[in-house]
Amino acid sequence: MSVHIEKRITEYKLAKDLFSRGKDIILSPKVQVLKTFTQHGETTVFEHSVAVAKYSLLIAYFVTRTLKINVDMDSLVRGALLHDYFLYDWHVKGAAEGLHGFTHPRVARRNAERDFELNDIEKDIICKHMFPLTPIPPMHRESIIVSLADKWCALAETFKIDVSSYIIYRMNYRIALSEGDYSTNYGDTKAEY
Ligand SMILES: [Fe+2]
Numbered sequence: 001m002s003v004h005i006e007k008r009i010t011e012y013k014l015a016k017d018l019f020s021r022g023k024d025i026i027l028s029p030k031v032q033v034l035k036t037f038t039q040h041g042e043t044t045v046f047e048h049s050v051a052v053a054k055y056s057l058l059i060a061y062f063v064t065r066t067l068k069i070n071v072d073m074d075s076l077v078r079g080a081l082l083h084d085y086f087l088y089d090w091h092v093k094g095a096a097e098g099l100h101g102f103t104h105p106r107v108a109r110r111n112a113e114r115d116f117e118l119n120d121i122e123k124d125i126i127c128k129h130m131f132p133l134t135p136i137p138p139m140h141r142e143s144i145i146v147s148l149a150d151k152w153c154a155l156a157e158t159f160k161i162d163v164s165s166y167i168i169y170r171m172n173y174r175i176a177l178s179e180g181d182y183s184t185n186y187g188d189t190k191a192e193y
Pocket residue numbers: 083084104105129130
């Protein structure tokens with residue numbers, strides 16, 4: 001089997017895993033609003049959140065298989081999808097409560113608690129993801145994983161490195177299907193697999 005096909009299958013399975021664990025959040029109209037806010041470069045907050053969930057899963061696969069450390073995959077994905085649920089355009093002056101970098105984890109957690117049922121791990125993931133910019137360290141391994149994935153995705157998005165367009169494409173496809181829309185244009189993927 002060529003590397004190309006193997007990569008395609010890996011990405012497809014990853015997308016399936018991500019969607020099944022975060023389905024209620026991904027399909028929520030409240031989360032669809034994240035598509036209207038820009039995060040880094042040309043990436044929306046929705047796309048960024050999906051990318052962070054993807055890399056969180058990849059890190060979690062590695063630590064469970066290689067290091068034999070258990071990870072709560074459901075909480076990991078749900079927390080990752082909601083980690084930037086702050087619901088404003090941080091590029092607009094005055095939109096944030098104080099300095100966005102420091103305050104948005106708290107705002108995201110408050111919004112997420114209002115709109116979704118969250119467990120302690122998910123709450124910790126959201127409000128600690130900016131560590132060490134925010135000084136209180138993560139309490140769970142899932143929070144450390146999401147914090148690492150977030151930093152990698154922010155870097156990739158800022159430098160326009162395409163590491164997640166296929167999985168974003170798959171998520172938009174699933175959203176379109178759930179809405180019964182089989183003909184909609186749900187975005188492009190620049191990914192080769
Ligand atoms: Fe953030």
